[in-house]
Amino acid sequence: MFDLNGIAPAIRDFVVKQNMAGQPITALHVCNEVADVCDAQLKVDTMTRVLHELGFRHIKGEQRHIYAETPGNVAFRRTYLEKKIANRAAVRGPKLGTKRSVRLGVDRAEVYLDESDCNVNHVTGKTWLTADKIRYSKTGRGARACIIAAGIIKSKGAVLTGFFLLKIPSRFGIPL
Structure with a gap:
């Protein structure tokens, strides 16, 4: 038998410490620490019950760093899209396969660059969290593949032309 009041501080300290370090927490990890x-x-099933009694939940939680919808990023996207739309121009000439004589092209060539990172090993989705549901996690584990893409779109007379290039490091075994 165990004394819940005796092990509760150790459990709480361990879960908070692991979460702040960005480490996923399982009931087995807590059992080993206790x-x-x-x-x-304690068995894993017993530890799961104890964690629930102490107010912890095994959930995904809310990620700590979400920057996509900050007011600055929303304003930047709006300005960026306004500039892209302003570069559109009516181009005379038939579009292939249609009878229309006017279509959209671009005034100036548009260059698109993209650099995306993808972690080879992802972090587990669920972990034990306190009531605030904030998960402190690193961006990922293991090697990171950097995928680089570039493209250009331009109007040449009545023809919309373009070029696209994709580069993925060969050590990740992704065929092109």
Whole structure:
């Protein structure tokens, strides 16, 4: 048998410490910590019940760093799209396969660059969290593939032309 009041501080400290370090937490990890610190041997099912009694939940939680919808980024996207739309121009000449004589082209050539990172090993989706549901996590684990793409779109007379290039490091075994 175990004393809940005796092991509760050790459990709470461990879960908070692991979360702040960005480490995923499982009931087995908590069992091992309680065994080391408090000399109390608990089964995983028992630890799951104890964690629920202490107010922890095994959920995804809310990520700590979400920058996509900040007011600055929303304003930047709006300005960017307004400039892209302003570059559109009516181009005379038939579009292939249609009878229309006017279509959209571009005034100036548009160059698109993209650099995307993808982690080879992803972090587990669920972890034990406190009531605030904030998960402190790193961006990922293991090697990171950097995928680079570039493209250009331009109007040449009545023809909309373009070029696209994709580069993925060969060490990740992704065929092109």
